[in-house]
Amino acid sequence: MSDHSLLSASSGSRWKKCPISVTGVKSGTNRAAAEGTLLHGFSEAVFAGAAWPAVGTEHEVEGFKFAFDSGMLADAKVYTDYVQSRPWLNGFHVEARVHYGRMLDVPHEFAFGTSDVWGFTESAEDGRVLEIIDAKFGRKAVSPEQSYQMGLYAAGVLEAMGEMPLPRTHKVRLTIVQPRLSHRPFSWMTTVGWVEDLMMEMRPAAKAAVAFHLQQADQKLHERFPEVAGAHCQYCARQPQCYAFQSTLATLGNGKPQWNPLIFSMREAIREHLEAIEEQGLTRALAGDPPAGTKLVAGRAGNAKLVASKEQVLLRAQQLGVQQEITWIEQAWATPAKIRDALKRGGVRPDEMSKYIEQPPGAPVLAMFDDPRPTWSPANTSMFTGVDR
Numbered sequence: 001m002s003d004h005s006l007l008s009a010s011s012g013s014r015w016k017k018c019p020i021s022v023t024g025v026k027s028g029t030n031r032a033a034a035e036g037t038l039l040h041g042f043s044e045a046v047f048a049g050a051a052w053p054a055v056g057t058e059h060e061v062e063g064f065k066f067a068f069d070s071g072m073l074a075d076a077k078v079y080t081d082y083v084q085s086r087p088w089l090n091g092f093h094v095e096a097r098v099h100y101g102r103m104l105d106v107p108h109e110f111a112f113g114t115s116d117v118w119g120f121t122e123s124a125e126d127g128r129v130l131e132i133i134d135a136k137f138g139r140k141a142v143s144p145e146q147s148y149q150m151g152l153y154a155a156g157v158l159e160a161m162g163e164m165p166l167p168r169t170h171k172v173r174l175t176i177v178q179p180r181l182s183h184r185p186f187s188w189m190t191t192v193g194w195v196e197d198l199m200m201e202m203r204p205a206a207k208a209a210v211a212f213h214l215q216q217a218d219q220k221l222h223e224r225f226p227e228v229a230g231a232h233c234q235y236c237a238r239q240p241q242c243y244a245f246q247s248t249l250a251t252l253g254n255g256k257p258q259w260n261p262l263i264f265s266m267r268e269a270i271r272e273h274l275e276a277i278e279e280q281g282l283t284r285a286l287a288g289d290p291p292a293g294t295k296l297v298a299g300r301a302g303n304a305k306l307v308a309s310k311e312q313v314l315l316r317a318q319q320l321g322v323q324q325e326i327t328w329i330e331q332a333w334a335t336p337a338k339i340r341d342a343l344k345r346g347g348v349r350p351d352e353m354s355k356y357i358e359q360p361p362g363a364p365v366l367a368m369f370d371d372p373r374p375t376w377s378p379a380n381t382s383m384f385t386g387v388d389r
Contacts, residue, residue: 006213007106007206009113009156012148014232016202019209019225020217024238034064036137039076040095040116042068043135046080047094070325074341078179079135083117086131092119098156103199104206110213111206115153121173129171130157130192133185136178143372144174145188151198158195168193176372183344186372231368282366290366296376297367302360304336313339313356320346 006022007015014021029037038061046052053059053068060066083092094117101111117133132153136142144150154172158165172195175187208225211217227244239245281291290296306313317326317339325342326334334342340357348356364376 005112006110007101007104007209009100009115009149009152011235012152012202014236015209016148016205017230017232018228018236018244019205020212020222020227021232021236021238021242022209022213024236024241026237029062031064032138034062035066035072037061038066039072039079039137040135043076043080044095046076047083052076074345075137075179077345078183079177082175082177082185083133086119086133087121087123089120089122089128092117092131098153098160100152100155100159100199102159103155103196104203106206106210110210113149113152113156115156118153118157126171126173126189129173129189130154130166131173131175132157133175133177136176137180138178139180141181141367141371141373142176142178142186143188143370144176144186145370145372147174147176147188148198148202150174150176151195152202154192154195155199158192166192168196178372182373278366282364285366286364293369294366295369295371296364297371297373298376299362299365301362304340304357304359306336306339306356307354307358308356313343316348316356317343317346320348322346 004026011021038059041061042053052073055068055070055073057068058065059068066072086092093115096115096118097112098115098118099108099112101108104111115132116135117131119131120128121131122128132150134144134150134153151174154174168191170192172190172192173187174190175185177185205225208217208221211221212225227242229242229244229248233239233242233245236242236245281294282296284291285294285296314323314326317323320343322342322345325345326339336357340353340359343353343356367373
């Protein structure tokens with residue numbers, strides 16, 4: 001079987017909305033994706049009992065070279081620490097291939113994905129829960145709520161259970177750990193029934209995608225599932241020949257990423273036009289009338305500031321055993337942000353952190369409504385010390 005899934009879980013939102021997108025010819029990976037592959041690989045090894053690579057060591061993945069630094073280590077540990085903190089029943093599965101072709105009613109070889117972590121947990125509060133956890137190392141906010149990708153992973157697990165199906169009321173927790181956005185995972189509790197209903201909803205698009213791939217689609221199918229432009233176009237390999245995508249960009253000239261002197265001469269006007277649209281939306285949202293499908297969220301926080309004396313911080317760091325992370329060679333001090341992160345790793349909670357570090361909140365920015373960050377409000381503008389894990 002090919003390692004490439006036509007109906008991959010990661011592209012689920014794209015082929016669900018635009019099945020013909022599967023006919024695009026995929027190009028190579030990019031640096032950000034390669035870094036994610038690297039950190040997933042290190043995390044998988046740690047789950048198996050290996051140690052983290054030494055900080056400063058170099059690694060090559062998919063043609064890209066990376067120096068494993070303390071920031072990468074801290075980000076990956078947010079993910080592994082969360083997974084290992086869950087109350088698992090009989091352990092958990094890591095980087096497991098799951099198939100969901102039966103639930104989509106398409107051939108087995110076309111529908112599979114790789115789930116970062118899945119297993120069953122049990123607690124007094126929630127009872128027995130099927131947990132699906134996915135790590136994201138990018139900075140674009142991703143929500144597990146109503147997620148096609150997470151739903152497909154859950155469907156693959158349910159399909160693997162075969163003759164031991166779970167009832168529709170059984171709880172399913174979908175969690176995305178995105179440490180470069182927040183140290184607090186984003187989780188959404190749903191049920192097996194939601195997963196089954198989602199697969200029924202996705203089935204027509206899945207079957208259409210297979211037909212497009214096999215060049216078996218007739219005119220009627222093309223009319224039922226035409227090209228559709230939208231946010232899902234971002235990583236679509238079919239952009240160059242997609243009429244919907246190209247026509248959407250028509251006002252900007254030729255949408256292909258190649259030199260165009262006219263577009264170059266208009267670059268500031270185009271940039272200002274897009275910024276003006278965003279500013280109009282932000283102004284409306286701040287006035288209490290956000291455009292449909294958007295909301296206000298806190299933007300990037302201001303620079304962290306040291307508010308305690310260096311002696312106080314050093315004493316607390318020594319108590320926690322992280323003094324070497326607080327000071328560098330010849331006692332040169334790390335930045336307040338690095339001091340904050342070191343104290344956090346040492347166990348300092350947000351209420352105590354305010355004694356040492358102050359960080360201005362981010363200004364409100366406009367985001368799509370499904371952004372997992374909480375809705376911003378004027379009352380929530382006090383100083384804070386970083387997101388609690």
